[in-house]
Amino acid sequence: MALDIKCEIVENRFISGITWLLRLKAPEIAKEAKPASFVMIRGVEDYQYDPLLRRAFAIADIDGDDILIFYDVYGKGTKAITEKKAGETISVLGALGNNFFPEDYDHYVLVGGGIGFAGLSLLMKDLKQKGKSFTAIYGVRRKEQLSMLDWIKENGFENDVIIYTEDGSYGKKGLVTEDLEKIATKHHNTMLAVCGPHGMMKAVANLAKEIDIPCYVSLESRMACGFGICIGCVVKDTEKDSYVRVCYEGPVFDASKIEL
């Protein structure tokens, strides 16, 4: 059951590039959240109408009663959130989403692009806790966009994540798809979990199709509500030839069954 809660901000700070980190005290949401769960946040006061709508963010990590959100600042909705200070409260609706990553594979290959890695970090933690075998790939254009690098180190995932930068300024040079075929075909009963920019997800999904490996994508979309009532955030279900809601039937979908 999702709740609309005024959460206390524990921390809200700039990380790098255009990315900020928001740590919220949200015990109810922390208890409910699963990998790929998301929240809808409104950074302005109740009586302020511009920006009007909440913004959707993946829950990147759960730390006791706290949830962590890494967010890119693009427009007025996210800008408003940066102006909130620790100790203040902010309106949070969550935990949202109804469809998550399958749990019955032997090996997981996580592919995160840019801020999309924050949509997979909780899955990575979950897999490690459950003792499951996985490989994580984190790709960005330039080094300063590796906003989750500190988190990766602090949480002891350095040896689990392969980092790619397009300009070669950190880790391996190239795109996340660079060695993906080799990585994804190394273990039996493997699935891909993908989150990132549209073009990247499409490229990974296409490759997955070619090498015949199941691929699940965690999508983001323009959302007005985040809990299924506006029918605005749809993606095409190619099997049923109908539009399904990213927020309600998702956010995770089998890439072979939707139009990316």
Added chain:
Amino acid sequence: MKTEMENNEKKVLEYELFGLKFKNPVWTASGCFSYGLEVARLYDISQLGCVVIKGLSLKPRKGNPPERIVETPAGMLNSIGLQNPGVEKFAEEILPELKKYDTKIFANVFGEDEEEYLAVAEFLDKTDGVHGLELNVSCPNVKKGGIAFGSDPETLYNLVSKMRKLTKKPLLVKLSPNVTNILDTADACVEAGADGLVLINTLLGMAIDVEKEEPILATKTGGLSGPAILPVAVRMIYQVYEKYGSEVPIIGVGGITTTQDALQHILAGAVAVQIGTANFYDPYAPLKIIEGLKSHVLKKEYEHYLRLVGKAHKLKIK
């Protein structure tokens, strides 16, 4: 003693309309509440005065391709395109669940042509659990039907007259603000026998992506809703109430987020209000408004909220 007081407090918002007893005048607007069940996961929707469900057509409708929504200053544009499972599937699969809640259910009726409109109305007339119909002749996001029926008084009169003959259930018509004179379409509905008017649907608008240099919505235009349209709704309600007074019940919709907004609609002449876009950014808005109206009526020492309906008309402009 306390119970008696609580009972009286409750009663200040209860009212009877179209032969139905409503708990309170706070309804949820069609297209902003899906079919209610998603919200039922957030709170008990039995607390609402009425749920107006998302528009139903005879056959399932896929809806428009994305992008379907875009935020605008103090509002948003939508172009969903009336995606719905069709009236039969709704009655079979969704209504049995929805009926379990102790609130009134009004169905929003849509058709691409007159035949489809009438078929949907006929079906819903025979459907238990649907208490009333809201005719959607104002959706700006479909190629056929919708606004095409709602902008021409004669076409509207013909459709409403035929629908009137098909159903004894309360028949409301949701009017489009995209007309020169709202009284022309309001008159047509009243003459054709509508039980009430719902004012207003969305205003036609457009937003352009300046980087891509093209309209953001896939259908280019969409319906503007949210706080930005509040004064337009209040003005149109005022205009229609000025002509018909309490003879024709008006259900106000457009831009309501707070109790103060709802009161503006009521004072202009609305006997009930629908909460639309606010559900998206403030899911508990309808419940807050129910409580807020109750407190306001008690604070002002009115015996009932109905005393406020149309009260803003007491000052006559000479």
